[in-house]
Amino acid sequence: xxxxxxxxxxxxxxxxSEFLGNDLIDSLEQKExxxxxxxxxxxxxxxxxxxxxxxxxxxxLIEVVLNAHMMRxxxxxxxxxxxxARNLIAAYAGRWDIENIKVILSSKKLGYSVDKTETFxxxxxxxxxxxxxxxxxxxxxxxxxAQKDIEGVVNSLVKYGYGTPLLKYMDEAKKGDIxxxxxxxxxxxxxxxxGAFRFYMGNEGLLLNYIRELIDVKNIMIVVKNYAYNxxxxxFLIKGGYIAEAKLAxxxxxxxxxxGGYLPFKIDDAISTYKAERFSSYIETALKRELYRKYLGxxxxxxxxxxxxxxxxxxxxxxxxxxxxxxxxxxxxxxxxRINRMRLLKYVI
Numbered sequence: 001x002x003x004x005x006x007x008x009x010x011x012x013x014x015x016x017s018e019f020l021g022n023d024l025i026d027s028l029e030q031k032e033x034x035x036x037x038x039x040x041x042x043x044x045x046x047x048x049x050x051x052x053x054x055x056x057x058x059x060x061l062i063e064v065v066l067n068a069h070m071m072r073x074x075x076x077x078x079x080x081x082x083x084x085a086r087n088l089i090a091a092y093a094g095r096w097d098i099e100n101i102k103v104i105l106s107s108k109k110l111g112y113s114v115d116k117t118e119t120f121x122x123x124x125x126x127x128x129x130x131x132x133x134x135x136x137x138x139x140x141x142x143x144x145x146a147q148k149d150i151e152g153v154v155n156s157l158v159k160y161g162y163g164t165p166l167l168k169y170m171d172e173a174k175k176g177d178i179x180x181x182x183x184x185x186x187x188x189x190x191x192x193x194x195g196a197f198r199f200y201m202g203n204e205g206l207l208l209n210y211i212r213e214l215i216d217v218k219n220i221m222i223v224v225k226n227y228a229y230n231x232x233x234x235x236f237l238i239k240g241g242y243i244a245e246a247k248l249a250x251x252x253x254x255x256x257x258x259x260g261g262y263l264p265f266k267i268d269d270a271i272s273t274y275k276a277e278r279f280s281s282y283i284e285t286a287l288k289r290e291l292y293r294k295y296l297g298x299x300x301x302x303x304x305x306x307x308x309x310x311x312x313x314x315x316x317x318x319x320x321x322x323x324x325x326x327x328x329x330x331x332x333x334x335x336x337x338r339i340n341r342m343r344l345l346k347y348v349i
Contacts, residue, residue, distance in 0.1 A: 012312050015076055018044035020319060022346045028323070029339065033330040037062060040323075045069050062327045067121075070320040071096075077312045084200050085306045091196035092310060097136050098189045101153075101162060104141075105178050108150045136160055150178065162188065183222065183236040190215050194240040200306060207307050210295045215241035216264060217287045223252045224259070224280050265290035273341065285342050292318065292348045318344050 020028075020043060031039050037058060041049045048068045049061075056064050074093065081089050100121050121141060140156070147153045150173045157163030165188050169180040194215070197208055215238050226233045233252045237245055243264070251262045260271055270286030273279075292314070299311025322345050329339040 011080060012077055012308055015073060016312065016315075018073065019315060020044075020323075022349065025319075025322060025326070025345060029326050029336075031330075033058075033327075036327060036330060037065075040065070048072070059327070059331050062331075063324070066320050066324050066327075070316045073316045074313050077309055077316075081306075081309060082200070084198070085309075088193075088196045088198065088306060089309060091193045092313065094192060095189055097162070098185050100136070100141065101144075101157065101185060102182055104144050104153055105150060105173075105181060107145070108147070108153060109173075109176065109178050150174070150181075154181075180236075186218060187236060187238050190218060190238045190240070203302075204306060206295070206298055206302065207310060210291075210299075210310075212241050213264065213291055213294075215239075216243045217284070217291055219243060219248050220251075220263065220287060221280065221284050223248055224256070224283055226252055227256055228278075263287070270341075279338075282341055285344065289344050289347050292344060296348055318348065 024043070028036060028039055037049065045065055048065045052064050052068060053061060078089050078093070103121060140160075144153050144156050147156060151170060154163050154166045154170065154173075157166065162185065165184045166181050169178075169184060172178070172180050190211075194211055197204070197211060199205075219237050219241055220243070222233055222236050234245070234249060237248055239245075243262075247262065251259060254262075256271065256275060260266075260268060265287060267283065267286035267290065270282045274282045296311060296314060296318075299307045299314065302308055302311070322343055325342045326339060328334070329336075329342075
């Protein structure tokens with residue numbers, strides 16, 4: 001047993017009290033938009049609301065508060081990780097570098113201003129998550145945002161490893177299509193995460209299974225989203241999942257009516273709703289719901305281990321997405337039925 005984990009276990013136990021319960025989240029869903037932030041201020045989010053309310057106003061305030069709170073929790077949770085587990089935790093946290101890069105690429109495509117782009121970056125006390133993962137600094141992000149076009153952003157990313165897989169799609173991006181770049185970033189992330197996995201204490205098999213099934217979910221969604229384009233999915237499929245590439249290719253050759261027989265989870269209701277509304281997030285949410293239901297509790301109960309840390313970070317990520325979805329639904333007047341279909345926590349915990 002690495003003694004570093006002992007202190008980490010106690011830290012997580014204390015931090016876990018800041019997570020919101022399902023009843024509280026249900027009550028937030030019932031609030032009107034102007035009451036949402038007030039109610040959130042009565043929880044552990046008060047710290048971020050106090051720090052950021054002078055700098056941002058709704059709706060941007062909600063975005064930065066949720067991101068900053070998740071960042072604070074993650075940084076605190078991972079501050080005492082044993083040395084041999086740090087590469088894996090850093091690779092997992094690299095998902096936020098990826099999310100920030102996607103925001104910057106999308107903002108260049110849409111012509112957003114620098115200040116509008118910075119609002120949506122994942123930050124903690126004005127420090128991007130890149131500091132946490134040890135790759136991209138605040139200054140680097142600022143330089144990226146200041147680039148005049150997507151090509152400038154990609155060139156600035158080459159030295160961090162992220163830019164190289166994007167260069168081959170530059171011609172598509174110049175024509176206004178960044179979808180291949182977005183998929184390439186996801187491929188890079190999951191490949192790096194799987195490559196960073198090591199057996200440290202010998203009991204990390206549960207985490208390896210989770211990573212491989214997470215890759216399966218991503219590959220399934222690549223196939224689902226491709227149904228609308230009838231393109232080639234093979235080059236975007238991520239290696240390392242449990243579902244064989246041949247099976248994924250066969251799935252891609254079919255249509256949505258046949259997909260249920262290929263999936264690792266039974267999500268017939270989500271598939272039916274997708275057929276009616278053609279909103280792929282229904283399927284993605286249902287897949288994640290089943291995946292998290294399978295693993296999150298096991299991570300939490302796994303005792304003193306890296307699974308505890310990953311499980312904690314995952315729990316915070318789900319809460320952030322849950323609250324963000326509820327808030328955006330209110331702000332944009334999305335129907336309550338759709339908001340409920342996109343929720344996760346109350347079905348997982």
